[in-house]
Amino acid sequence: MEIDPDIYWENAGTVGYGEAMFSSRTVEHHVNRRLWGMAISIGALLGLDRKSRVLDLGCGDGAFANSSLSREFASVEGIDLSEAAIRRATANAPGPHMRFHAEDITQLRFSGSERFDGAFLIGILHHVKPAAPAVLRALRGITDRVVVLEPNGDHVLRKLLEFTPAYRAAGEASFGARQLTRLFEDAGYRRVIHRRVNLFPNFTPHLLFRLLKPIEPAIEAMPGLRALCTVDLYGLEASEVRKN
Numbered sequence: 001m002e003i004d005p006d007i008y009w010e011n012a013g014t015v016g017y018g019e020a021m022f023s024s025r026t027v028e029h030h031v032n033r034r035l036w037g038m039a040i041s042i043g044a045l046l047g048l049d050r051k052s053r054v055l056d057l058g059c060g061d062g063a064f065a066n067s068s069l070s071r072e073f074a075s076v077e078g079i080d081l082s083e084a085a086i087r088r089a090t091a092n093a094p095g096p097h098m099r100f101h102a103e104d105i106t107q108l109r110f111s112g113s114e115r116f117d118g119a120f121l122i123g124i125l126h127h128v129k130p131a132a133p134a135v136l137r138a139l140r141g142i143t144d145r146v147v148v149l150e151p152n153g154d155h156v157l158r159k160l161l162e163f164t165p166a167y168r169a170a171g172e173a174s175f176g177a178r179q180l181t182r183l184f185e186d187a188g189y190r191r192v193i194h195r196r197v198n199l200f201p202n203f204t205p206h207l208l209f210r211l212l213k214p215i216e217p218a219i220e221a222m223p224g225l226r227a228l229c230t231v232d233l234y235g236l237e238a239s240e241v242r243k244n
Contacts, residue, residue, distance in 0.1 A: 022202045027209050031200055035231060036068045036122075039147050042193050042235040043072075043118055046145040050074060052117035055143065057105055057135070058124025062089025062098075069120065070094050077116070079103050106131035110142045118145040125150055125183075126174045136187035144238035146189060150175055152196060152232050177232055184236055193235030196226045 022028035048054065052073045056065045059078030066089065069076045078100040080086055086102040093100065106128050119139055125132045125148065139146060153174030175183070181191055199216045200209055219225045 024204065024206045024209065026206055027200055027202070027204050030209070030213070031198060031202075032063070035149060035198060035233070036064050038195065038197065038233055039064075039120060039122060039149055040068055040072055042147050042195075042233060043120070043145070045193060046118060046147070046235050046237065048073065048118045048145065053077075053115075055079070055116045055119040055139075057119055057121050057139070058127070059085075059089060059100065059122075061085040062092055062100055064120070064122055065089065065100075066092050066094055066098060070098055073097075075099075077101070079105055079108070081105065105135060108135075108138055110138055114142055116143040118147065119143045120147045120149075122147075122149045123151070125180075126153070129173045129175070132175075133183055133186060136183055136189070140188040140238065146234075146236040148180070148184075148232075148234040148236065150180060150232050150234075152227075152230050153177070153179070154227065155230060180232070180234070184234070185239075188239050189236040190239045191234055192237050193233070195233040196220070196229045196231070197233060198229055198231040201230055 053075040151174040
């Protein structure tokens with residue numbers, strides 16, 4: 001019997017997402033810290049700064065928000081379906097500028113007067129794939145800038161893994177880059193930044209990680225080999241903002 005993804009993520013919120021998702025703490029730290037830093041840098045390129053109010057949509061247990069967003073922005077709101085994850089995020093919040101709420105992001109209806117300078121969607125859209133167009137349209141009403149991290153859905157191995165019980169339990173169903181770009185455009189955003197990065201799936205054995213880590217930047221830099229990378233990072237702007 002397959003596990004309901006909501007149950008999977010509620011359990012992950014209890015033990016911590018890093019514990020639930022990665023087979024190696026070393027791989028977890030490398031992947032998360034590196035990708036989170038890239039996401040912050042993309043936000044800066046879009047114009048977000050220390051005065052900004054940002055939304056972390058699908059914040060999980062708050063690890064990204066509390067360790068990274070908290071240091072960069074004046075105010076951070078995190079929203080996730082898992083009540084266990086939100087309790088963990090709130091308990092670890094480093095200050096009153098961090099606020100977390102347990103809500104279903106696929107059902108959010110933002111007030112017209114509510115605005116954010118930017119939003120971060122870190123690995124969440126593929127977990128709510130049928131609702132992703134509506135989620136992005138709702139975001140368009142409250143922010144002009146969005147940073148998106150998603151698995152590389154054009155990676156053949158990734159798509160095969162999504163048939164395995166572990167990936168199905170987590171509700172994994174990745175997007176291809178063209179498919180995501182169309183979703184962004186339909187919601188009123190245009191893609192201004194796209195980076196394909198990271199060699200390491202969550203289950204990467206420690207020995208293999210040590211062997212491949214030194215060549216990861218070179219592979220990311222080579223167009224012919226970049227297809228081997230597992231993550232797509234995007235910086236989006238509202239379509240009418242800053243024409244080139």
